[in-house]
Amino acid sequence: MNTEDTICAVCTGIGGAVSIIRISGSGALQTGRKTWRGKTELAEKNARKMLLGKIILPNGETGDSALAVYMPGPNSYTGDDVVELHCHGGVLAARQTLDAVLKAGARAAGPGEFTFRAFVNGKQDLTQAEAVCDLITAHSDMALHLAERQMQGKLSAGIEALREQLVNILAECESRLDFAEEDLDWTEASVFIEQLGKISADINELLKSRREGVVLRNGIRVVLAGKPNTGKSSLLNLLLGFERAIVTQIPGTTRDTLEETANLRGIPVTLTDTAGIREATDLIEGIGIDRSRRSIRQAQIVLWLLDAAAADPDDEINEMTAHTSDKKNLIAVWNKSDLAPDRDLPSLPCPSVKISVLKTEGIESLLDLFEKAVWEFPHTEEPEIAVNSRHARLLEGAVEALPEAAGNLAGHDWELAAVHLRAAISSLAMITGKESDPDILDNIFSRFCIGK
Numbered sequence: 466m467n468t469e470d471t472i473c474a475v476c477t478g479i480g481g482a483v484s485i486i487r488i489s490g491s492g493a494l495q496t497g498r499k500t501w502r503g504k505t506e507l508a509e510k511n512a513r514k515m516l517l518g519k520i521i522l523p524n525g526e527t528g529d530s531a532l533a534v535y536m537p538g539p540n541s542y543t544g545d546d547v548v549e550l551h552c553h554g555g556v557l558a559a560r561q562t563l564d565a566v567l568k569a570g571a572r573a574a575g576p577g578e579f580t581f582r583a584f585v586n587g588k589q590d591l592t593q594a595e596a597v598c599d600l601i602t603a604h605s606d607m608a609l610h611l612a613e614r615q616m617q618g619k620l621s622a623g624i625e626a627l628r629e630q631l632v633n634i635l636a637e638c639e640s641r642l643d644f645a646e647e648d649l650d651w652t653e654a655s656v657f658i659e660q661l662g663k664i665s666a667d668i669n670e671l672l673k674s675r676r677e678g679v680v681l682r683n684g685i686r687v688v689l690a691g692k693p694n695t696g697k698s699s700l701l702n703l704l705l706g707f708e709r710a711i712v713t714q715i716p717g718t719t720r721d722t723l724e725e726t727a728n729l730r731g732i733p734v735t736l737t738d739t740a741g742i743r744e745a746t747d748l749i750e751g752i753g754i755d756r757s758r759r760s761i762r763q764a765q766i767v768l769w770l771l772d773a774a775a776a777d778p779d780d781e782i783n784e785m786t787a788h789t790s791d792k793k794n795l796i797a798v799w800n801k802s803d804l805a806p807d808r809d810l811p812s813l814p815c816p817s818v819k820i821s822v823l824k825t826e827g828i829e830s831l832l833d834l835f836e837k838a839v840w841e842f843p844h845t846e847e848p849e850i851a852v853n854s855r856h857a858r859l860l861e862g863a864v865e866a867l868p869e870a871a872g873n874l875a876g877h878d879w880e881l882a883a884v885h886l887r888a889a890i891s892s893l894a895m896i897t898g899k900e901s902d903p904d905i906l907d908n909i910f911s912r913f914c915i916g917k
């Protein structure tokens with residue numbers, strides 16, 4: 466991406482009351498002055514003041530009222546000179562203003578290009594830029610808090626501290642090579658070897674947060690499945706907090722899969738309600754049931770609903786086993802416990818819980834099981850930081866090089882130790898973007914929306 470020219474984009478979502486057009490680059494002020502005029506002029510002396518005026522259309526006529534603000538670099542989001550025009554919301558007003566700005570010589574910004582400039586101008590490192598994207602797409606409070614902490618630089622600070630320690634060790638190795646003949650006051654290799662052990666442990670600790678990162682950033686696919694009439698749609702509605710799916714006492718009510726996003730215990734989920742599985746009575750139901758099976762295959766967690774009041778509970782269990790034999794994260798949910806409150810239900814090889822959607826009983830226990838299945842380990846608090854898969858790959862690269870480096874240090878092979886240390890340092894530097902590769906940058910920023 467070219468970082469010299471002046472770029473512009475609408476940076477607010479469609480449908481709001483106000484649209485903001487952002488202009489960034491060395492020509493921002495000039496472009497802003499061509500497209501906006503007010504009583505107080507848009508100029509250096511009025512920097513960072515919100516000024517009221519009007520948009521100047523390309524044919525010279527005045528358009529809508531708009532506020533303008535000039536933020537000279539480097540103290541702006543991108544680090545460039547920035548002008549923002551705040552005009553009326555709605556697609557048309559924004560489009561008209563954007564057209565005027567484009568005709569005045571700015572270029573339309575690509576996805577993530579403002580944030581890319583912030584990265585190039587040193588306003589944000591790569592993990593912070595990635596957090597901007599996470600923040601926009603966050604689907605739960607926990608995901609949002611995680612993105613905020615990453616944006617504040619919590620992850621970068623940890624990585625940077627580790628990288629600096631490695632740089633110090635490398636510096637010693639290089640001095641040993643440069644001044645091999647001299648009897649200087651060298652640090653014992655064992656001190657560095659111990660330090661490398663601690664660094665490896667810290668990196669492994671960071672790698673453990675990968676699962677939390679994946680869950681919070683991508684969410685979890687949860688499917689409600691079971692025989693007809695077991696209460697799948699009723700449970701969906703209860704978990705969503707509104708009547709999304711049709712519920713009737715007629716078996717086979719839900720004909721097609723139905724998807725909604727929700728937030729269960731801070732975990733973003735896509736909940737899929739499915740058609741009850743049985744011998745199909747007609748073509749449409751058959752297609753619906755095929756879809757149910759496909760959803761079960763794709764699910765990360767299956768909540769299989771069983772009728773706690775069924776005449777033969779073993780029959781319920783056999784049906785579940787037949788359709789979920791290969792599923793790891795299966796939770797058996799005996800619903801309608803209100804109809805058979807004192808019944809002893811057969812034990813199961815998977816986690817199970819007794820609930821009544823009708824009486825809203827057992828739901829917290831169900832959510833406990835769900836949370837356990839998601840985290841796969843005890844997890845009581847929000848994660849402070851959590852790495853994404855790009856970070857994890859690089860951390861693995863770094864941690865692999867360290868035992869080699871330690872071995873070389875032990876054998877006083879400073880040259881080889883330096884090679885391995887450099888490899889680890891480089892991996893860590895790629896995480897924060899101190900070192901970067903154009904393809905990786907493209908990949909990261911292309912996931913952004915235009916205007917960010």
Ligand SMILES: Nc1nc2c(ncn2[C@@H]2O[C@H](COP(=O)(O)OP(=O)(O)OP(=O)(O)O)[C@@H](O)[C@H]2O)c(=O)[nH]1
Nearest residue numbers: 693694695696697698699714717718719741822823
């Ligand atoms: N007594 C009792 N009835 C329930 C409970 N949960 C659901 N029901 C009733 O069971 C019937 C079926 O509920 P649904 O939620 O439509 O069941 P479903 O599994 O989605 O059924 P299909 O879409 O046909 O596969 C409705 O009459 C619900 O009111 C419960 O906990 N107790």
Ligand SMILES: [Mg+2]
Nearest residue numbers: 697698718719
């Ligand atoms: Mg249903």
